[in-house]
């Protein structure tokens with residue numbers, strides 16, 4: 001392979017005349033560029049023209065985490081000329097199993113700087129632009145409008161809806177992906193970008209067209225809580241880079257020429273994009289449904305952002321309309337425990353040390369994987385999901401409520417303390433226990449440990465292996 | 468389609484993805500024999516299937532992770548034979564034998 005390519009250098013210059021299609025970016029490749037990009041330039045359909053388009057392109061990577069690292073690595077390697085990266089986090093050791101653009105030696109460094117350090121080593125030719133802060137409704141339009149294509153590599157719906165809305169208004173194609181635990185998703189939106197309000201089946205949808213409303217926060221978990229397999233999120237990030245390279249090298253984001261009667265480019269128009277989903281099954285090898293390509297609908301007439309009567313504007317976004325945080329939050333279940341039903345981790349620990357809690361039960365409602373790394377001495381693990389399931393069964397079938405408790409706790413009036421990971425499931429658990437009458441009409445104390453094991457680590461045991 | 472009887476069932480597969488499998492015994496694929504008509508004798512639609520799944524297949528009591536106000540909760544995509552259900556008429560789509568219905572939760576992590 002090596003010798004083959006070197007021995008037949010592409011006749012540089014012969015395609016110069018046609019390169020002008022990409023914004024007059026025709027020029028010779030430098031020797032360095034020629035060496036560096038030769039293997040991808042000889043791929044059918046790519047060529048020098050595609051390479052020059054990449055070199056003249058500007059891509060914004062929003063998020064320098066599990067998606068952003070591989071996404072940025074591959075577009076940098078491929079020679080995208082300007083790469084902007086936004087993130088306000090710093091590198092932590094728990095990132096490194098998946099955020100492969102960082103390094104052990106750069107723990108504590110801003111992710112943006114860490115990733116750019118890596119990318120410069122990989123390919124010094126592109127211009128890298130660091131944005132070591134969060135994307136906000138105030139700065140989004142100014143930043144996004146400087147680029148040709150946006151990669152959404154974020155980890156929360158608030159930013160995802162903001163990115164999409166701005167991409168609609170400043171007309172940028174958007175390659176979006178997400179992953180959690182064992183699942184990943186990827187799709188290309190707004191490509192080619194078309195003006196807001198034009199609704200015709202010819203036009204590509206935005207994020208809101210496909211995902212009208214965010215899931216209620218109660219149904220969402222972060223990678224910190226649910227976990228994430230590195231290759232799952234990595235594959236999605238690499239696929240994002242692949243889509244971006246395709247779009248830019250083939251100019252798929254260029255508006256489709258109108259009134260030309262040009263019917264031979266329907267495949268280029270992603271008016272009905274594909275949603276790729278990947279499921280990583282820890283119990284079996286690659287199965288028939290590990291990858292699925294799903295056909296999404298087109299632009300929606302009534303879409304809040306791109307639809308017919310949309311009132312979305314850049315000015316509005318800057319001044320807080322819509323309110324993204326509110327849009328993505330839902331009325332949380334109101335749990336209002338009385339002060340005596342709550343105790344801080346430090347106070348619980350102190351009371352236990354002083355022997356003020358001789359006979360009590362501590363229930364830890366974290367998932368068993370979390371519990372397996374460590375727990376407070378004497379804690380009994382009853383995962384929250386299982387607990388809710390049992391509670392529902394008792395309500396339905398009317399068994400004794402004490403069935404929900406570990407055998408050693410059935411003895412009446414032994415106080416029960418409940419701890420979870422960050423302090424919200426435990427409050428709900430206390431409520432549920434009271435609903436089931438386990439407080440014996442107030443004779444048994446049921447107490448929530450405020451802030452969960454996270455607080456335990458902060459207040460009591462800094463060496464605790466909190467995950 | 469050839470003069471089905473009242474007791475007829477429609478064999479379909481129902482898939483869950485993006486974490487929804489958790490609510491259904493951690494199984495991603497279920498073979499379901501769906502009654503061909505609902506209580507009112509109307510052909511089985513996706514709306515009927517959703518109700519049927521809640522009553523017969525869901526293991527987890529957290530139904531609100533799947534349905535809200537009798538509709539599929541926001542953030543879940545429904546696909547009929549791998550196409551977004553809006554292309555097929557959403558809840559009103561009449562289920563056909565051997566259909567594959569996929570419920571995917573929208574992901575946000577990264």
Ligand SMILES: [Zn+2]
Pocket residue numbers: 205206207208209210299300303304305306307
């Ligand atoms: Zn839209």
